[in-house]
Amino acid sequence: MANKSLLRWCQSVLPANYQSIKGLTEKYQQFLVQQLPEDIIDSVRVINVDQAEVVIAAVSGQIANYLRLHMKELTQQFDETFGGNRKITIKAMPASLLQIESRQATARPRSVSKESIDSIETNAKWIEDEALKKALESLADQLKKN
Numbered sequence: 604m605a606n607k608s609l610l611r612w613c614q615s616v617l618p619a620n621y622q623s624i625k626g627l628t629e630k631y632q633q634f635l636v637q638q639l640p641e642d643i644i645d646s647v648r649v650i651n652v653d654q655a656e657v658v659i660a661a662v663s664g665q666i667a668n669y670l671r672l673h674m675k676e677l678t679q680q681f682d683e684t685f686g687g688n689r690k691i692t693i694k695a696m697p698a699s700l701l702q703i704e705s706r707q708a709t710a711r712p713r714s715v716s717k718e719s720i721d722s723i724e725t726n727a728k729w730i731e732d733e734a735l736k737k738a739l740e741s742l743a744d745q746l747k748k749n
Contacts, residue, residue, distance in 0.1 A: 627652045627685075634684060635659070638677075643669065648701050650694075657681060657689045660696040667695040715746045 618624070631649040639647060646666050651658040661667040670677065670693045678691050720743050727739035 624652060631657060631681070631685070634681075638680060646698070650701070652689070654687070655689060656692055658692045658694065660694045660701055662696065662698040662701060664695045667693050714749070720746045 628649050628651065631652055635647060635649060636644050643661075643666050646662040647670065648660050649657060650660045659670060661670060674691055674693070678689075681691070682688060723739055723743045723746070727736050727743065730736040730739065
């Protein structure tokens, strides 16, 4: 019964257009990820979009200032892509408040050179521990496939 009350309360405090704002915020975030340098995309979030304003948060003042430096270009790209004439506000917030997660799970795997794979295979031949030897050979096989 407490769960139903909590669910009802949560739904009652959300604005009526919450789903559309959430969808629009996600679209802006995806667009921003495509436009920003890879070094900082993990550190920037679109936290709100309404009729008049887009609020972007960065995890440090340095990144926020970088975005402010390029605000004219961002505004122009947002206007061309999404229409409207929204003001951009950039804020610096700690990562803990933004709940920024690591992109390690979605990061592109780096390629391994043939020399490194050959080195793993060569060193595996010298290992006496059979389990470790099989693990290194399996690693080399997997790296060859990628």
